Amino acid sequence: DIVMTQSPDSLAVSLGERATINCKSSQSVLYNSNNKNYLAWYQQKPGQSPKLLIYWASTRESGVPDRFSGSGSGTDFTLTISSLQAEDVAVYYCQQYYSTPHTFGQGTKLEIK
Amino acid sequence: EVQLVQSGAEVKKPGESLKISCKGSGYSFTRYWIGWVRQMPGKGLEWMGIIYPGDSDTRYSPSFRGQVTISADRSISTAYLQWSSLRASDTAMYYCVRQGAPDTMSWFDPWGQGTLVTVSS
Numbered sequence: 001d002i003v004m005t006q007s008p009d010s011l012a013v014s015l016g017e018r019a020t021i022n023c024k025s026s027q028s029v030l031y032n033s034n035n036k037n038y039l040a041w042y043q044q045k046p047g048q049s050p051k052l053l054i055y056w057a058s059t060r061e062s063g064v065p066d067r068f069s070g071s072g073s074g075t076d077f078t079l080t081i082s083s084l085q086a087e088d089v090a091v092y093y094c095q096q097y098y099s100t101p102h103t104f105g106q107g108t109k110l111e112i113k
Numbered sequence: 114e115v116q117l118v119q120s121g122a123e124v125k126k127p128g129e130s131l132k133i134s135c136k137g138s139g140y141s142f143t144r145y146w147i148g149w150v151r152q153m154p155g156k157g158l159e160w161m162g163i164i165y166p167g168d169s170d171t172r173y174s175p176s177f178r179g180q181v182t183i184s185a186d187r188s189i190s191t192a193y194l195q196w197s198s199l200r201a202s203d204t205a206m207y208y209c210v211r212q213g214a215p216d217t218m219s220w221f222d223p224w225g226q227g228t229l230v231t232v233s234s
Contacts, residue, residue, distance in 0.1 A: 101173075107158070
């Protein structure tokens with residue numbers, strides 16, 4: 001299985017400031033034949049189902065605010081929230097869909113400082 | 114609108130069997146892999162397995178193989194997650210998820226509302 005490791009486990013950021021969450025995979029999730037990284041990011045707010053934010057490591061899902069961005073390739077990835085809003089308080093998960101089982105990171109809890 | 118609607122919360126005793134459901138609508142049910150994700154109380158997301166309703170090809174996580182059965186009924190656009198003998202450790206929220214792209218494994222979108230399963234004597 002590919003192991004996904006997120007850092008940090010929790011993060012407190014002031015409103016309007018940048019939040020950065022990292023995700024590392026135990027093996028590359030870059031598929032050479034199409035040059036795509038098989039990596040997604042999800043947001044789970046308290047009491048809600050998770051919601052897709054980003055796929056192919058950097059493609060924002062329709063309707064997701066542009067303050068959310070994804071970057072990285074191979075084994076190292078980052079989710080950045082450029083200017084934290086109160087409604088961004090949530091747990092964020094990365095997931096690889098390169099090979100089954102499509103494992104998730106352990107989650108990063110984002111709070112307001 | 115693409116929707117996944119799951120069956121309601123369940124309270125069971127250890128050793129009992131259970132089958133929960135997930136009905137898909139607003140898309141071609143047979144063309145998208147549909148799967149299940151477990152979230153134990155206060156914990157993270159765990160990928161359990163997926164099924165391609167077009168031909169019933171099913172993949173399980175090694176952690177869940179033999180513990181649960183995933184199936185689908187194309188005629189009513191419904192996927193299932195089944196236990197033959199529940200344990201207290203099966204207490205969790207279970208999410209039904211659809212793959213985001215047709216005919217291939219991909220990210221999960223959308224997610225169902227979740228089915229809370231409580232196993233207690």
